[in-house]
Amino acid sequence: MAVKIGNIDLGEFPLLLAPMEDVSDPPFRFVCKQNGVDMMYTEFISSEGLIRDAAKSRQKLDIFEYERPIGIQIFGSDINTMREATEIASQAGPDLIDINYGCPVKNVACRGAGASLLQDIDKMTAMTKAVVDATHLPVTVKTRLGWDDNTKNVYEVAERLQDVGIQALSIHGRTRAQLYKGQADWHLIREVKQNPRIRIPIFGNGDVDSVEKAAAWRMEYEVDGIMIGRASIGYPWIFREIKHFFHTGEYLPGPTIAERVAICRTHLKQSVEWKGEKTGIFEMRRHYANYFKGIPHFKEYRMKLVSLADIADIHAVLDEISEQFELEEA
Numbered sequence: 001m002a003v004k005i006g007n008i009d010l011g012e013f014p015l016l017l018a019p020m021e022d023v024s025d026p027p028f029r030f031v032c033k034q035n036g037v038d039m040m041y042t043e044f045i046s047s048e049g050l051i052r053d054a055a056k057s058r059q060k061l062d063i064f065e066y067e068r069p070i071g072i073q074i075f076g077s078d079i080n081t082m083r084e085a086t087e088i089a090s091q092a093g094p095d096l097i098d099i100n101y102g103c104p105v106k107n108v109a110c111r112g113a114g115a116s117l118l119q120d121i122d123k124m125t126a127m128t129k130a131v132v133d134a135t136h137l138p139v140t141v142k143t144r145l146g147w148d149d150n151t152k153n154v155y156e157v158a159e160r161l162q163d164v165g166i167q168a169l170s171i172h173g174r175t176r177a178q179l180y181k182g183q184a185d186w187h188l189i190r191e192v193k194q195n196p197r198i199r200i201p202i203f204g205n206g207d208v209d210s211v212e213k214a215a216a217w218r219m220e221y222e223v224d225g226i227m228i229g230r231a232s233i234g235y236p237w238i239f240r241e242i243k244h245f246f247h248t249g250e251y252l253p254g255p256t257i258a259e260r261v262a263i264c265r266t267h268l269k270q271s272v273e274w275k276g277e278k279t280g281i282f283e284m285r286r287h288y289a290n291y292f293k294g295i296p297h298f299k300e301y302r303m304k305l306v307s308l309a310d311i312a313d314i315h316a317v318l319d320e321i322s323e324q325f326e327l328e329e330a
């Protein structure tokens, strides 16, 4: 059965790209979209930054037609600021607004935003209602299991936020206290999904990094879809591989060298178009090694790619890589 958020039809068992600060920008989203992701989010945007008109926050509002459906994610600690930020974000024309109640980072969570709202469900509920009332768009939420081991309250959080009108919930199977350590535990996510009161889609998030895991956890935890973050960094093919498996029951082979090279060219092009030549080239540097993970003797090429400042020179090295490794592949 197709999963729907408001009028947005995500198809059967959608795969979502997790919002990731400094990662899920338009160039990265472009390559994920090429690889079949069903729904994406911007990086999180500070509500305070938005209402102050800070350039960094504004820039994160950039979304493109081909990205739809896409959600803008906002966070904050003050309800009025969140209301105003919701109005600004809605004007940017996304398909939905997502609220971040999961960020564990100190200067977010310790300033009363992100995951810290998990310690004050009344305020979280009031904030969510304010956001829902401030926009004509569907509102979704991304959160964690709870603040720490003693307060895993996502079951109650899900009910209360559904009651004030959110239309989907993504749950990262860790507490705030866990940060990114240990393993994600999806048992509570299943409990939320099985709650007979819950009608909205529940998306599972945390540690999905292979086709096998996606297939096994889909069955075991009965979620409506899966959100993937870190495993897509340097490997956006994970979306097409999982989708292919669900459609055919067969495993796609991994990307060829030609595909790895092609994705570097595309990502670089998008990066330069969106950020300008200098920043675009510079920020692309951290991606090359990821796209060639597992390819032996890549280091020499990586060193070249991250030192060059001219687009033509970078393409020339990518040509070299194609020739060198395609021969080996054949």
Ligand SMILES: Cc1cc2nc3c(=O)[nH]c(=O)nc-3n(C[C@H](O)[C@H](O)[C@H](O)COP(=O)(O)O)c2cc1C
Pocket: 018, 019, 020, 021, 022, 023, 043, 044, 073, 100, 102, 103, 142, 172, 205, 206, 207, 208, 227, 228, 229, 230, 231
């Ligand atoms: C570099 C990085 C940046 C992140 N930024 C955000 C963010 O802006 N908003 C958010 O809700 N979660 C953010 N997260 C959390 C991810 O969305 C996701 O919940 C988490 O990485 C677990 O999923 P995964 O195991 O598939 O990566 C970030 C995670 C990473 C690794």
